[in-house]
Amino acid sequence: MKKSIVVSTQQTEFSALAFKEDLEKNVRKISEFGFDGVELAVRDPGYLDKEKIIQLVKDCDLEVPAIGTGQAWGEEGLSLSDPNEIIRKMAVERIIEQIKFASHFGAQVIIGLIRGIVKVGTRKEEAEEWTISGLRDCAQFAREKNIKLTLEPVNRYESNFINNLQEGVDFIKRVDMPNLGLLADTFHMNIEEVSIYDSLKKAKDYITHIHFADSNRWAPGLGHLNFSKIVLTLKEMEYKGYISAEILPLPDQDSAAEMTIKTLKQLLQ
Ligand code: LER
Numbered sequence: 001m002k003k004s005i006v007v008s009t010q011q012t013e014f015s016a017l018a019f020k021e022d023l024e025k026n027v028r029k030i031s032e033f034g035f036d037g038v039e040l041a042v043r044d045p046g047y048l049d050k051e052k053i054i055q056l057v058k059d060c061d062l063e064v065p066a067i068g069t070g071q072a073w074g075e076e077g078l079s080l081s082d083p084n085e086i087i088r089k090m091a092v093e094r095i096i097e098q099i100k101f102a103s104h105f106g107a108q109v110i111i112g113l114i115r116g117i118v119k120v121g122t123r124k125e126e127a128e129e130w131t132i133s134g135l136r137d138c139a140q141f142a143r144e145k146n147i148k149l150t151l152e153p154v155n156r157y158e159s160n161f162i163n164n165l166q167e168g169v170d171f172i173k174r175v176d177m178p179n180l181g182l183l184a185d186t187f188h189m190n191i192e193e194v195s196i197y198d199s200l201k202k203a204k205d206y207i208t209h210i211h212f213a214d215s216n217r218w219a220p221g222l223g224h225l226n227f228s229k230i231v232l233t234l235k236e237m238e239y240k241g242y243i244s245a246e247i248l249p250l251p252d253q254d255s256a257a258e259m260t261i262k263t264l265k266q267l268l269q
């Protein structure tokens with residue numbers, strides 16, 4: 001298993017990002033701390049100096065395991081499940097831009113909050129059908145670029161559909177595209193799963209990416225989740241992908257990253 005941490009490429013309102021100010025400085029620091037990869041949270045690739053980021057990541061000898069897309073929902077309201085067809089179309093177009101950016105790194109593209117919510121006045125079945133249709137278009141495009149998408153169940157306070165791993169697996173089966181996997185985030189799982197360990201094991205054939213945060217969304221080890229048992233479960237499942245810390249920058253961003261790498265190194269040895 002490899003270690004990564006989420007960094008935002010742009011200023012953002014989304015709080016659970018360990019690093020979100022000076023991108024270059026932060027990526028260099030992440031490399032010095034000893035992470036294997038950096039997960040990039042991107043609102044809109046159109047605003048990025050892509051060549052510069054590609055070069056920076058290369059210079060730092062880091063991989064980019066995944067690209068996060070949730071800011072496009074959080075800050076612009078784009079979503080795959082919006083009743084307004086134009087907004088759904090804009091969400092698909094944005095994800096396609098994310099896929100193009102991801103293809104420079106072979107990164108997975110995260111479908112988390114960008115799926116949106118079932119809005120008042122919309123039937124859940126309808127919102128799900130729109131999401132399935134948009135996801136198929138995105139997955140088809142991603143497939144041509146040899147890129148995977150990864151669907152992230154998020155807790156009930158952030159979305160009102162696809163909240164736990166089993167719902168994620170059921171949804172992936174309905175979308176029925178070979179390059180759509182599942183992202184397990186321990187912060188959301190702590191709220192939604194009956195047993196984090198049993199749910200991970202049950203979904204093991206679908207999991208392509210992992211987010212780590214403790215129960216309070218601080219760095220692993222600073223809340224009350226049992227990460228030794230979680231990592232043991234991942235080892236038993238023979239999970240070989242990335243563990244990416246998506247955490248609050250608390251007590252400050254450097255301490256959060258330092259604590260994360262220290263704990264991950266201990267857990268993964
Ligand atoms: C949001 O809470 C989250 O976990 C993100 O990874 C979803 O896009």
Ligand code: MN
Binds near residue numbers: 152246
């Ligand atoms: Mn997450």
